[in-house]
Amino acid sequence: MDLLNTLVDKGLRRESPTREEALAVLATSDDELLDVVAAAGKVRRAWFGRRVKLNYLVNLKSGLCPEDCSYCSQRLGSKSEILKYTWLKPEQAAAAAGAGVAGGAKRVCLVASGRGPTDRDVDRVSKTIAAIKEEHQDVEICACLGLLSDGQAARLKDAGANAYNHNLNTSEATYGDITTTHTYADRVSTVQQAQAAGMSACSGLIAGMGESDEDLVDVVFSLRDLDPDSVPVNFLIPIEGTPLAGDWNLTPQRCLRILAMVRFVCPDVEVRLAGGREIHLRTLQPLALNLANSIFLGDYLTTEGQAGKDDLAMIADAGFEVEGTDTTTLPKHRADAAAGSGCGGHGAEGGGCGPCGDAAPADAVPAQAAAGATVSTSAAAEGSHADLVAVRRRGAGTDLPPNA
Secondary structure (H helix, E strand, C coil): CHHHHHHHHHHHCCCCCCHHHHHHHHCCCHHHHHHHHHHHHHHHHHHHCCEEEEEEEEEEEECCCCCCCCCCCCCCCCCCCCEEECCCCHHHHHHHHHHHHHCCCCEEEEEECCCCCCHHHHHHHHHHHHHHHHHCCCCEEEEECCCCCCCHHHHHHHHCCCEEECCCECCCCCHHHHCCCCCHHHHHHHHHHHHHCCCEEECCEEECCCCCHHHHHHHHHHHHHHCCCEEEEEECCCCCCCCCCCCCCCCHHHHHHHHHHHHHHCCCCEEEECCCHHHHCHHHHHHHCCCCCEEECCCCCCECCCCHHHHHHHHHHCCCEECCCCCCCCCHHHHHHHHHHCCCCCHHHCCCCCCCCCCCCCCCEECCCCCCCECCCCCCCCCCCHHHCEECCCCCCCCCCCCC
16 A cells, blocks of 8 residues: 555654544555554564563552543542552552562553642652662653642652653543543643653553544644653543443454554654553454554553463564563664653654552452452443453452562
8 A cells, every 4th residue: 555655654764644644544444454554563663673661550549539531430420349549658569569570561650540749749659669769770660640730740750750651641622521620731731841850751542432533643643742752552441430431432453553553653652552452452462562562561550451471472472572671662862862851852853540550558448349350331332342341359459469
C-alpha cells in the first residue's frame, strides 16, 4: 500500500503523518491488518530494536477519589468492589516494588488516587522513592499522583523521581463527557509542569470509551505536540460499578490499528501497551509487541492482569527480549534531549489516577474480600468478555503473593 510505504518513510525520518493518513490507518480493513502491523513494526524496530521495557505498578493509595472520571473504579460514587486503603508505608511500597524488579521490571510506577497530592503527600512519596532506591539503585521511578501544584514537580524530581505520568485520556472535545471535576487543560498543565521540572513526561490515552476515529487522532496528535517520552495506550477495562461498565467497543483488530496509528504519529517515543490488553487483544497480544516497545508487567490499578510469567513467555515466544537496566530505552537523540531538559524532543521535526498501578497496605479492607472474584457486567454488550475482568485480590494488602 502506498499509504503504508509513506508512513514508514515518515516514521524513519521522525516526520509527522497528516491527520488524513492517521485516520486512514484506523480505517484499514481486516485483510490489510497484517500489512499495517508489519509497516508499523519497521518503525518500531528502527528506533527500539526488538527490546521490550517492563514496567511495574505500585498503587500507594486506592479508592475514595473525589474526581468523577467515568472509566475509573476509584471515582466519586463508584460502586466497584475494589480494595480501598490509605497510604502504603515506604517499606511496604518498597517490598511491592521489589517483586516487580525481581520479575524484570526496569521502571516502577508509583500511583495514588485523588485529585492531586498535598505537600505532605509529596513528603510521603519522597520517602517511598528513597526506600525503593536504597534497595534498587538502578530502577526508574515514575510518579502518578494527579494534578500538581506549584513546586511539587521540582520536589519530586529532587526526591529521585525520573518521570511523571498524567494521561490526557481522550480528545479535548470529548473530555467533558468523561470527567467534569477537572479539565483537559488541567491535565496538559500538569504534564508541562513535570517537563519544566526536568522529569521525563509520560502521558497517554484510553481507547474504547465511545470515542470516534477523529477523537483518537486528536488526542494522539495532542500528545505529539506535548512531546512526552512515553505514551501508554490503555484499552478501557469496563469494571462493574462504573458508568462505562457496559462499554465493550473494541476488537483485537481495532486495538492493533490504534497501536499502529500511535506508532506512526509518535515513531521514536516509548509506546507502552498498558491496561486492558489482556481482555481486548486476547490471543493477538504477541502481535502488539511489533507496535509497542513497553508493557506493564502483572496486575493493574484495581484489576488483575496476565500472570507475570506468561508476560515473559509471550515476549520470548514472539522473538523479543526484555530490556535490561544497562540499556537506554529512548533513541539517542531523545535520550540526549531528556538529559538536558527532561522532556525529550522531536528536534527540528517537531494521570492522576487513570489506569496505572497496583498494591495495597497490610490493613487494606476490600469491599468484598472474595479472593479472585470475577466481575460480571450485566449491561455488557453482546460479544463482551466481562468474564476476563477480575478485581485484584492479591499482592500487598492480602495474604497472596503479588503478580510479577
